[in-house]
Amino acid sequence: MRDTSQPRIDTIINALLAPAGAPGVYARTELFERAIEGLMQMITRNREPAAEVFTFPPVMSRGLLETAGYLKSFPHLLGCVSCLRGDEGSIRKAVEKEDWVEGLGATDLVLTPAACYPIYPLVAARGAVANDGQTFDVSSYCFRRETTHEAGRLQSFRMRENVCVGTPQAALSFRDRWIARAETIAKQLGLRYQIAPASDPFFGRVGKMMALSQVEQALKFEMLIPVRSEEEPTACMSFNYHQNHFSEIWNLRTKDGNLAHTTCVAFGLERLALALFATHGLDVPRWPSAARQILAM
Ligand code: AMP
Ligand code: ZN
Numbered sequence: 001m002r003d004t005s006q007p008r009i010d011t012i013i014n015a016l017l018a019p020a021g022a023p024g025v026y027a028r029t030e031l032f033e034r035a036i037e038g039l040m041q042m043i044t045r046n047r048e049p050a051a052e053v054f055t056f057p058p059v060m061s062r063g064l065l066e067t068a069g070y071l072k073s074f075p076h077l078l079g080c081v082s083c084l085r086g087d088e089g090s091i092r093k094a095v096e097k098e099d100w101v102e103g104l105g106a107t108d109l110v111l112t113p114a115a116c117y118p119i120y121p122l123v124a125a126r127g128a129v130a131n132d133g134q135t136f137d138v139s140s141y142c143f144r145r146e147t148t149h150e151a152g153r154l155q156s157f158r159m160r161e162n163v164c165v166g167t168p169q170a171a172l173s174f175r176d177r178w179i180a181r182a183e184t185i186a187k188q189l190g191l192r193y194q195i196a197p198a199s200d201p202f203f204g205r206v207g208k209m210m211a212l213s214q215v216e217q218a219l220k221f222e223m224l225i226p227v228r229s230e231e232e233p234t235a236c237m238s239f240n241y242h243q244n245h246f247s248e249i250w251n252l253r254t255k256d257g258n259l260a261h262t263t264c265v266a267f268g269l270e271r272l273a274l275a276l277f278a279t280h281g282l283d284v285p286r287w288p289s290a291a292r293q294i295l296a297m
Pocket of ligand 2: 114115116117161240264265266
């Protein structure tokens, strides 16, 4: 049952986010950003001491994402940066036409679809990692060309990820540690949650099979928290074991010479912020004091 003492999600979104002219694209208010800031500080306090930190821009190399195999799995979600090219005359001609978009050409950039994609080639370029694993804390604005726009499904959103590259054992225990940590965090923030097996939105009919196999092998779990409704809680975090998928592509090895395994743990920052307001309401002074303290709100 929905907690009827709290406003509905539409009211919450109207108070915290301003429409920016395209579905799933919003301007964020100061109050919303305070929650995001609090969440980011909290994730920083929880990261592993040796984690190396990178903030990536919202675009990445198209070539690197192609090599990562993104087009095989999620071509329907990808956005590519297109620009007008040529000399002054041809650019002027293109913009003076009614349909200037026809003059666009793809560039060497795509919009980053998940914060962890740029880290694997970066690590691979440095050589083998320690057997017990190397950990990273990465973040990026992400883009996904979503086709539905229910509350919490944005086209442009921020993702913070903790990534481990190491032996299979190191990668798996990293994921287990983070699931436990995420549960503690959710409890401290007063969020009702469940951890459930999950799959990625792979493209097409073959994609359906890939999704089934992902669940069967327990490769992905999500933390679901009520945002729109209790009945259909929203994925606010994901815990992903890639086995040697990225290591084969990038030749990521541990010092013992074996292919590494990788894990990533993703926080969807906008969804977590919405989950907080959906659970505790818009009146922050009335939030549980533990949550306010953790988020410094
Ligand atoms: P995924 O890589 O699909 O597991 O995404 C990681 C996390 O990013 C999810 O658990 C969500 O919290 C967040 N996320 C994914 N897609 C969206 C979206 N369209 N809008 C907002 N947040 C998203
Ligand atoms: Zn990831």
